[in-house]
Amino acid sequence: MLEKALTQITKVQRKELHLVGAGRTDAGVHAWGQVAHFVTPFNYNTLDSIHAALNGLLPLDIRVREIGAAVPEFHARFSCRSGFMYRQVRNMVALLIQVGKEALDSDIVPMILETKDRRELAKYTLPAPPHGLCLVSVKYKEDHLQLPPDCPLTSFGRHHTITKCKLPFY
Incomplete structure (x- = not known):
């Protein structure tokens, strides 16, 4: 859904956009801290308008909480430091x-x-059910988080809040 919204807003074709997520979560796991990057040939003076447009096109249960510029070395998946394996x-x-x-x-x-x-x-237990689990944040290498010179300010949007994570009781 994000990829479709980005191609619609930027007018950049899917293959040129190179949208990459930090990783996948199992179905039912909330991804409040999911990180993604994409490449665009355009320079933006401000990110607020693209941020608002993205959230305007996405379903209400999917929100882009923050959008910002990144150095060319940044990769949402491969710049991670704490990655997890399947399940x-x-x-x-x-x-x-x-x-x-x-x-x-x-x-x-x-x-x-x-x-x-x-x-x-x-060997000792079956996986816990996915509901109630939340991807809260992804940690990155510090040098990959440096902002490029003369980049636009990060947009935090109008709704930069995290609601409580509902956890099941066992």
């Missing part, structure tokens, strides 16, 4: 729930971490 977070949450319920001994957590093998984690 890693859901497996970790499920393990901690089992420890909290005292179904598993808490000593198992450091033992699994010492193996540095995510398959070891999957």
Whole structure:
């Protein structure tokens, strides 16, 4: 949906836009902190208008909270520092729930971490359901976050708030 809105606003073809997200989340996981980048041949004096146009075209449950310029080295996926593998977070949450319920001994957590093998984690529990899990932020290499010279100011839009994350009780 974001890609369609960007091509409509910028008039740049999909293949030239190069929209890249930081990663994917399982269906049902909220992505409040998802980060993406795209390339445009245009220089913008202000980002407020493109920001407002994007949110105007997107469904109400999808919002662009912030839009800003980036250095050419920045890549939403490959500039990350804390990345996760498929179902890693859901497996970790499920393990901690089992420890909290005292179904598993808490000593198992450091033992699994010492193996540095995510398959070891999957041996002890099934993944937690995706609902209630939230991608809150993505951490990046500091030098990839430097703003280019003479870039427009970051647009935070009119609604720069995060609502509470609703977590299920087990």
